[in-house]
């Protein structure tokens with residue numbers, strides 16, 4: 134029987150991409166779901182797909198950059214289900230601009246708020262519930278949080294902050310039974326690059342790279358849920374990325390060149 138059966142899972146960023154696919158797979162496996170994002174119409178679409186699998190689903194509009202929204206998300210979950218077993222901090226947004234081209238400097242604050250503070254707020258609110266259930270926290274980071282990536286400075290900084298927070302929290306929770314899994318995907322074909330923030334602070338509207346050869350979202354979610362199920366401390370997706378993490382200890386300049394090439398090729 135699936136480990137997710139009957140589990141109450143809160144998913145941020147559930148309206149699209151990795152979050153929406155994770156919701157669908159968790160529904161198939163019998164989880165009870167709380168789906169959060171800003172776009173309620175899209176969330177309702179995802180919820181409808183989940184209900185086809187018989188899942189009990191709550192939709193909660195939530196902008197993770199707003200502390201009160203994150204508190205309300207957890208309060209709604211507790212009121213509806215009386216417990217929280219897993220929190221997946223997945224909401225995120227990236228940028229696509231060289232540092233010297235950035236004209237709207239608020240891009241940096243925006244990316245910190247959505248990729249870092251949003252996860253911190255949700256976690257702070259959910260921790261008492263997760264302690265009670267000896268639950269799981271899954272923080273969706275990125276390879277950009279592990280090593281520098283051109284065009285992604287503010288995003289890489291925010292994901293590095295996310296890693297620092299959850300690596301520290303994991304140690305604090307060592308005896309609690311609550312696990313912290315940091316997930317670092319590489320290039321996943323979710324269409325998210327069209328939603329990257331450009332140098333002027335405006336979303337690009339279309340992907341600057343071909344996403345066809347990227348990791349399919351289903352494979353990303355399979356790996357993510359497997360790592361969460363086994364309470365792994367970290368998941369770095371793809372063998373090439375895991376190799377690069379070792380290489381970075383020995384020849385970091387080579388990893389810089391690998392990152393540059395990967396961004397040029399879009400994978």
Ligand SMILES: NC(=O)c1ccc[n+]([C@@H]2O[C@H](COP(=O)([O-])OP(=O)(O)OC[C@H]3O[C@@H](n4cnc5c(N)ncnc54)[C@H](OP(=O)(O)O)[C@@H]3O)[C@@H](O)[C@H]2O)c1
Pocket residue numbers: 145146147148149150151152169170171172173175195196197198223224225226227247273274275276317318319320321322323324325328
């Ligand atoms: N795709 C990749 O190649 C890749 C690689 C590495 C890491 N990641 C990480 O994986 C996660 C999911 O990425 P994805 O590719 O699935 O992205 P996506 O398709 O663009 O989906 C992003 C999700 O985050 C939500 N979101 C954005 N801003 C939000 C906010 N302020 N408050 C609440 N929700 C917000 C969006 O919903 P609303 O717009 O409705 O709010 C959407 O549901 C992100 O953390 C991303 O950084 C992705």
